[in-house]
Amino acid sequence: MATVEAVATKGPVLEVSGITRRFGDRLAVDDVSFSIPPGEIYGLLGPNGAGKTTTIKMICGLLQADSGTVRVAGHQAGTLAAKAVVGYVPQDVALYPDLTGRENLQFLGRLFGLSGGVLDERVDEALELSDLADRAGEHLSSYSGGMQRRLNIAAGLLNHPVLLVLDEPTVGVDPQSRHAILERVQSFGQLGMAVVYTTHYMEEAERVCDRVGIIDQGRLVAEGTRRELVDRLGERDRIDLGASGDIERWAEACRALDGVDGAAVADHQVQLLVHEGRKLLPAVLEAAERTGVQVSSVDVVEPDLEAVFLHLTGTALRE
Amino acid sequence: MHPALAIAAKDVRQRIRDRSAIVLGIVAPLVIAALMSLAFRGAETIHLTVGVVNSDHGAAAAGLLSALRSPGLKDLVTVVPEPSEGSASAAVHAGRAGAAIIIPSGFTNSVSRSRPLPLTTLTNVNNTVAAQITSSIAQSFVAQVNADRLSVATASAAGEPSGSAAAALDKAHLSLPIRTVQSALGAKRLKTISYYGPSMAIFFLLFTISFTARSFFVERDQGNIERMLAAPLRPRSVLLGKVLSAFVFGIVSLSIIAAVTTFAFGADWGNPLAAGLLSLAMVLAVTATTALVIGVAHTQRQAEGISSFAVFGLALLGGNFVFVSVTPPIMQRLALLTPNGWALRGYTDLATTGGGLAIVGLPIAAILVYTLVVATAASVLAPRALTP
Numbered sequence: 001m002a003t004v005e006a007v008a009t010k011g012p013v014l015e016v017s018g019i020t021r022r023f024g025d026r027l028a029v030d031d032v033s034f035s036i037p038p039g040e041i042y043g044l045l046g047p048n049g050a051g052k053t054t055t056i057k058m059i060c061g062l063l064q065a066d067s068g069t070v071r072v073a074g075h076q077a078g079t080l081a082a083k084a085v086v087g088y089v090p091q092d093v094a095l096y097p098d099l100t101g102r103e104n105l106q107f108l109g110r111l112f113g114l115s116g117g118v119l120d121e122r123v124d125e126a127l128e129l130s131d132l133a134d135r136a137g138e139h140l141s142s143y144s145g146g147m148q149r150r151l152n153i154a155a156g157l158l159n160h161p162v163l164l165v166l167d168e169p170t171v172g173v174d175p176q177s178r179h180a181i182l183e184r185v186q187s188f189g190q191l192g193m194a195v196v197y198t199t200h201y202m203e204e205a206e207r208v209c210d211r212v213g214i215i216d217q218g219r220l221v222a223e224g225t226r227r228e229l230v231d232r233l234g235e236r237d238r239i240d241l242g243a244s245g246d247i248e249r250w251a252e253a254c255r256a257l258d259g260v261d262g263a264a265v266a267d268h269q270v271q272l273l274v275h276e277g278r279k280l281l282p283a284v285l286e287a288a289e290r291t292g293v294q295v296s297s298v299d300v301v302e303p304d305l306e307a308v309f310l311h312l313t314g315t316a317l318r319e
Numbered sequence: 320m321h322p323a324l325a326i327a328a329k330d331v332r333q334r335i336r337d338r339s340a341i342v343l344g345i346v347a348p349l350v351i352a353a354l355m356s357l358a359f360r361g362a363e364t365i366h367l368t369v370g371v372v373n374s375d376h377g378a379a380a381a382g383l384l385s386a387l388r389s390p391g392l393k394d395l396v397t398v399v400p401e402p403s404e405g406s407a408s409a410a411v412h413a414g415r416a417g418a419a420i421i422i423p424s425g426f427t428n429s430v431s432r433s434r435p436l437p438l439t440t441l442t443n444v445n446n447t448v449a450a451q452i453t454s455s456i457a458q459s460f461v462a463q464v465n466a467d468r469l470s471v472a473t474a475s476a477a478g479e480p481s482g483s484a485a486a487a488l489d490k491a492h493l494s495l496p497i498r499t500v501q502s503a504l505g506a507k508r509l510k511t512i513s514y515y516g517p518s519m520a521i522f523f524l525l526f527t528i529s530f531t532a533r534s535f536f537v538e539r540d541q542g543n544i545e546r547m548l549a550a551p552l553r554p555r556s557v558l559l560g561k562v563l564s565a566f567v568f569g570i571v572s573l574s575i576i577a578a579v580t581t582f583a584f585g586a587d588w589g590n591p592l593a594a595g596l597l598s599l600a601m602v603l604a605v606t607a608t609t610a611l612v613i614g615v616a617h618t619q620r621q622a623e624g625i626s627s628f629a630v631f632g633l634a635l636l637g638g639n640f641v642f643v644s645v646t647p648p649i650m651q652r653l654a655l656l657t658p659n660g661w662a663l664r665g666y667t668d669l670a671t672t673g674g675g676l677a678i679v680g681l682p683i684a685a686i687l688v689y690t691l692v693v694a695t696a697a698s699v700l701a702p703r704a705l706t707p
């Protein structure tokens with residue numbers, strides 16, 4: 001991957017300003033703006049249905065924005081010039097199971113106008129990068145899910161993009177492959193590529209992204225480095241309580257307590273955002289008793305992006 | 320490489336790997352054409368038994384009989400003398416004779432008069448082929464007699480002895496009905512495989528519509544189309560690539576079937592250039608129809624439904640299952656609304672006449688008109704399938 005061309009553009013590689021998109025009555029993306037300079041990995045963090053994929057499709061020119069503009073390296077998104085410099089890695093593996101790994105890459109490379117020696121070079125490079133060079137001649141259907149995902153990502157690099165767009169590339173990948181993918185993505189940034197990375201995994205966003213945009217119900221509710229975002233929490237703590245019973249009612253009761261900023265329910269857990277967590281704990285446990293909930297674990301968590309999300313939206317990042 | 324070519328090449332490669340496509344495009348039409356031609360082998364040799372009631376016994380009657388019994392017609396026509404109109408009618412009814420001709424008493428003498436006596440043909444509604452052939456034998460004989468009468472009259476007027484005119488008349492009669500019978504049966508008889516070869520090849524060619532339209536929607540649902548559209552290409556190229564693959568596959572499968580039916584089963588596809596152009600036109604029609612189905616359908620299911628409807632509708636109307644020439648006239652007219660109906664007509668005309676380009680001019684023109692209309696509709700509707 002040493003051959004990735006330096007990004008020649010001055011200023012941001014990606015400039016998203018005020019894009020909005022509706023599907024019928026549903027506002028999928030609502031006035032979203034952000035921009036990314038060369039070499040930056042930008043995370044779009046949000047729960048299912050937040051509007052991440054819709055935003056990405058508008059960046060890649062696959063979906064028309066109802067209003068607002070997207071510019072990639074100075075070109076309007078959707079133009080051939082813009083598409084030529086974007087690498088798109090779709091959320092679901094979009095490759096052909098009845099073609100070999102190499103054939104899949106060759107096909108996609110040709111769509112970018114590559115041919116001959118350059119095409120061969122780029123294909124080899126992508127195979128190398130996805131650690132699949134030794135399986136290049138096998139049909140994709142014989143690859144494991146993780147291998148397919150790796151190739152799916154590598155296919156987005158064939159055109160040596162200045163902007164790489166990855167839509168939840170680690171969904172359904174085992175921890176080891178995930179680790180490998182995240183390392184790769186970080187290296188792309190170091191090579192000068194601008195990267196948009198969507199995820200609903202807080203840890204991923206924290207680990208790979210230089211900056212994170214938090215998106216919920218189509219709106220970009222906050223943006224910044226991890227530090228900047230966590231600082232927004234001030235002195236608040238996050239407490240995760242494992243419990244069984246009517247935890248919705250319990251969460252409701254907690255919200256009414258003084259010092260509780262937010263309470264969200266996420267599978268058999270109640271997340272609380274509180275001032276001075278230790279002092280508040282007795283009242284919280286008493287509320288559990290009142291609502292007939294059995295508490296099985298109590299965790300006071302370091303302030304993180306999940307807490308930021310709870311703080312900003314009043315809901316949990318993961319349902 | 321143009322993106323459309325890359326897409327088409329990828330599709331063709333996938334299709335070659337897909338066994339069901341090979342079966343549907345090549346194996347099935349060959350097997351079915353072979354089975355069909357076995358099943359209908361008997362129908363290949365049309366043989367006609369004609370009852371003849373000779374109440375005339377003159378020179379003209381003898382001329383007709385000897386023509387019918389001439390070596391050229393021996394394989395096609397058996398003449399059975401019938402004593403009376405009643406017995407001839409009974410023979411035709413019972414099916415012992417396909418049809419009968421009645422030569423009235425005094426026919427020879429009437430020939431030299433201004434108003435010759437008519438020949439009567441007895442036919443059976445259940446045997447229209449025999450009826451047609453026999454009527455046309457009788458008609459053309461009478462027409463020839465009339466022409467001769469004219470020349471005899473001219474010769475007499477010029478003072479020639481009537482004897483030599485009568486001799487000329489005898490000679491003229493002898494060869495004519497052979498041509499008549501042969502043209503009624505088609506100059507070369509159509510072997511069953513020469514009908515079912517092209518017919519099955521076209522029928523399975525029509526499946527290219529289902530196959531390609533379906534694969535478009537599968538690729539759309541699996542995000543492949545979107546991924547293509549993320550590359551710097553025009554949306555039209557994606558569609559073009561898809562239908563181009565249908566075109567290539569159609570040409571390949573038709574060529575293979577033509578070659579195998581010709582060399583293995585002795586089918587006659589006629590003049591290669593004419594048959595080739597006709598096939599090309601037919602594949603274009605199928606390609607345009609594929610684009611239209613993609614344009615009309617919204618989902619894979621709809622694409623499957625619409626293309627099945629198109630495939631079987633076209634095949635039934637166009638006569639891919641039955642000889643169109645034995646269907647009612649209304650069906651024969653409907654067949655001419657379909658490109659495959661025209662193509663089949665072209666192939667059978669080529670095989671039976673031994674003719675060339677001139678024979679398929681009209682079928683090709685008709686198929687191209689269909690193609691143009693359908694392609695125009697498709698170019699309006701199909702781009703919609705690419706916009707999310």
Ligand SMILES: Nc1ncnc2c1ncn2[C@@H]1O[C@H](COP(=O)(O)OP(=O)(O)OP(=O)(O)O)[C@@H](O)[C@H]1O
Nearest residue numbers: 023026028046047048049050051052053054055200
């Ligand atoms: N083609 C479409 N037609 C109608 N509604 C759509 C369409 N695409 C997306 N939506 C809606 O827009 C909203 C945002 O969807 P989007 O796919 O952008 O979310 P996401 O953040 O990518 O979610 P996930 O994490 O589940 O992938 C959702 O409510 C979704 O139902």
Ligand SMILES: [Mg+2]
Nearest residue numbers: 052053054091
């Ligand atoms: Mg998504």
